[in-house]
Amino acid sequence: MVHSMTVPQGTSTKHNALRKKPAEKLSRSILKAVSWRVLGSIDTFLLSFLVLKFGGNLLPIDIADTNSGLVATAATIAIVEVVTKIIIYTVHEQIWTRIDWGQQLNDGEAGDQKRRSIAKTATWRITATLDTTLLAWFFTGSPTAAITIGSLEILTKLVLYYLHERFWNKIGSRKTA
Numbered sequence: 001m002v003h004s005m006t007v008p009q010g011t012s013t014k015h016n017a018l019r020k021k022p023a024e025k026l027s028r029s030i031l032k033a034v035s036w037r038v039l040g041s042i043d044t045f046l047l048s049f050l051v052l053k054f055g056g057n058l059l060p061i062d063i064a065d066t067n068s069g070l071v072a073t074a075a076t077i078a079i080v081e082v083v084t085k086i087i088i089y090t091v092h093e094q095i096w097t098r099i100d101w102g103q104q105l106n107d108g109e110a111g112d113q114k115r116r117s118i119a120k121t122a123t124w125r126i127t128a129t130l131d132t133t134l135l136a137w138f139f140t141g142s143p144t145a146a147i148t149i150g151s152l153e154i155l156t157k158l159v160l161y162y163l164h165e166r167f168w169n170k171i172g173s174r175k176t177a
Contacts, residue, residue, distance in 0.1 A: 029093035033086045036164050040085060041078045043156050044132060044149075048074035051148050052140070077132070077139050077149075084131055092124055117165040124161060129154055 052070045102116025112120075133150030137143050 024093060024097040026090075026094070029090050029097070030086075032093060032164075032168050033089040035168075036089060036161070037082055037085050039160055039164060040128070040157060041082055043160060044081055044153065045074050045078035047152050047156065048077045048136065048149050051145055051152065055145065055148055073139055077135050080135055080139070081132060084135070085128060088127060088131060089124070092120075092127065096120055112165070112169050117162060117169065120165060121158060121162045125154060125158055128157065
């Protein structure tokens with residue numbers, strides 16, 4: 001037997017309250033993108049440099065073997081990534097602001113549950129790792145180096161991104177930045 005429940009007019013359910021919340025402001029999405037990109041670019045630079053510096057002994061990577069050449073290649077990957085990732089991240093944030101799943105009300109404001117942060121982390125990581133791998137391949141000319149950088153990045157950035165999401169959730173969900 002199925003029971004239906006009617007909610008009196010003027011009464012909002014938790015779900016309806018979440019739906020009525022405005023989408024995250026574009027300015028907040030941009031600030032989140034920039035703060036994430038700073039963390040992400042440092043991580044990409046370090047991973048790229050370490051793979052190119054020490055991976056040559058273990059992997060078939062043919063990259064300029066001077067430290068300045070390795071630094072320049074790693075820096076180029078990280079710098080170009082700044083532009084591509086800010087654009088991709090902002091679009092990712094705007095898509096997620098239109099999805100109600102995993103939101104909850106905290107003191108009258110919508111916030112993200114941990115499962116939502118995990119799902120956002122996974123969708124972002126897939127997209128971002130593909131971008132990094134393609135950029136690394138383009139700038140190193142080595143698919144092996146690119147796949148190695150992308151694979152290591154999955155591990156480091158999953159943790160960093162989750163912590164970044166939780167930090168932004170703590171400083172106030174949906175507020176104009």
